[in-house]
Amino acid sequence: MQYYFAPMEGITGYPFRNTFQKYFPGADRYYSPFLVANQTFHFKKKELRDVAPENNDTLTLIPQVMTAQAEQFVWAVEVLGELGYREVNLNLGCPSATVVTRHKGAGMLEDADRLDRFFEEVFDRLEKKAGALVELPGISLKTRIGFSDVKEAVRLTEIINRYPFCEIIIHPRLREEYYGGTVHREIFHEMYLELEHPVVFNGDLCTIEDVERLKEDFPDLGAVMIGRGALRNPALFRILHCAEGGGDPQSAVLTKEELRPFLDELFGEYSREMSGDVQVMFKMKELWTYLKDLFPGSEKAMKKLRKAKTRADYEAFLNEMI
Ligand SMILES: Cc1cc2nc3c(=O)[nH]c(=O)nc-3n(C[C@H](O)[C@H](O)[C@H](O)COP(=O)(O)O)c2cc1C
Known part of the structure; x- marks a missing residue:
C-alpha cells in the first residue's frame, strides 16, 4: 500500500x-x-x-x-x-x-x-x-x-x-x-x-x-x-x-517530545518564507487546530494560543503543552 x-x-x-x-x-x-x-x-x-x-x-x-x-x-x-x-x-x-x-x-x-x-x-x-x-x-x-x-x-x-x-x-x-x-x-x-x-x-x-x-x-x-x-x-x-x-x-506511536523539534524547525522554515512572527504564528495556530486532538483536556491552553500575539506567548503555550 x-x-x-x-x-x-x-x-x-x-x-x-x-x-x-x-x-x-x-x-x-x-x-x-x-x-x-x-x-x-x-x-x-x-x-x-x-x-x-x-x-x-x-x-x-x-x-x-x-x-x-x-x-x-x-x-x-x-x-x-x-x-x-x-x-x-x-x-x-x-x-x-x-x-x-x-x-x-x-x-x-x-x-x-x-x-x-x-x-x-x-x-x-x-x-x-x-x-x-x-x-x-x-x-x-x-x-x-x-x-x-x-x-x-x-x-x-x-x-x-x-x-x-x-x-x-x-x-x-x-x-x-x-x-x-x-x-x-x-x-x-x-x-x-x-x-x-x-x-x-x-x-x-x-x-x-x-x-x-x-x-x-x-x-x-x-x-x-x-x-x-x-x-x-x-x-x-x-x-x-x-x-x-x-x-x-x-x-x-508519537511521543509529545518528538513534536517539539518538528514544530521549532517548522517555525524557522516559515520565518524564512514569510515576513514577521504574526504571519508565522497564524500558520502554527492553524496547525494546532489539528494537533490539539493529541492533547485531551487542552481547551484552556488552546484558548491562550488563540490569544497569543507574540513569539513569547507562543513559546509559553508550547512549554505548557509539551
Ligand atoms: C484546509 C484544507 C485545504 C485543502 N486544500 C486542498 C487543495 O489545495 N487541493 C485539493 O485537492 N484538496 C484540498 N483539500 C482537501 C484535502 O486534500 C482532502 O481531500 C480532504 O481533507 C479529505 O481528506 P482527509 O479526510 O484525509 O483530510 C483541502 C482540505 C482542507 C481541510
Whole structure:
C-alpha cells in the first residue's frame, strides 16, 4: 500500500512538506496545494517557489493545478513538465464558493457535458504536442463523486473511462458536503469497480483502524491519500508502515517530545518564507487546530494560543503543552 499526503492549501506548502518529511518520513508522495492556471499564463511567484525542484528535493511531489480552461491546463502541464515533473494532478474537488462559481475545482462536476468537452480538448491538445522535446507528464485527477447528487457518479465514471488518466483519487463526497458528514463508501465502491484506471481512496482516514478496515473492504487498493489524519497525528504514516512490516504499531506511536523539534524547525522554515512572527504564528495556530486532538483536556491552553500575539506567548503555550 502506498501512502499519499493530501494537498492542503495554506498548510502543506514546501516549508511544511520538507519539515514533515524530515521528522516524520513515511508518505510515499506529497501533492502540492493547487496552483492556479489562468488567462495570464503565468504562475504566481509563491506558486513557483512551492514547486521549484530545489525546494522539493527531499520528497516526491506531484503538483496540482486548478483551472477550467483546457488551453490553460495544457500550458501548466508543459511548464511543470519542463521543471521535471512526470505527473500533474487536476483539482476537481475544491468546494469553495469562489472557486465553484468560476466552474473550477468541484465546480467542474456541475455540468458533465462541459467536463467531457474539457477532457477532450485537453487530450487533443496534449496529443498534438506529443513528440516535442520534453516528454509531457501524465495526468491524474483528484475528484469528488459528484456535485449535488450521488447518482452523478455513474456518468462521471463513464466520462473518466474515456480518457487516459494515470490515476484517479476519489474523495467520496459531493461538493455540497464540503469535508463533513460520512463519506459515501458505497459510491466509491461502485466507481472503484467500474473505473479502468488505478484508483486511490481519500477521506477521513485518521487511525490505523480506519486504514485497516478500508484494506479489508478493498484488498487490491494500491494507495490511500491522507490529509487531516496526518496533521492530527504526524506519526500516522510511520505507524501504518510499522504495522505493514509486521511490527507492533504501539512501538511507533508519537511521543509529545518528538513534536517539539518538528514544530521549532517548522517555525524557522516559515520565518524564512514569510515576513514577521504574526504571519508565522497564524500558520502554527492553524496547525494546532489539528494537533490539539493529541492533547485531551487542552481547551484552556488552546484558548491562550488563540490569544497569543507574540513569539513569547507562543513559546509559553508550547512549554505548557509539551
Ligand atoms: C484546509 C484544507 C485545504 C485543502 N486544500 C486542498 C487543495 O489545495 N487541493 C485539493 O485537492 N484538496 C484540498 N483539500 C482537501 C484535502 O486534500 C482532502 O481531500 C480532504 O481533507 C479529505 O481528506 P482527509 O479526510 O484525509 O483530510 C483541502 C482540505 C482542507 C481541510
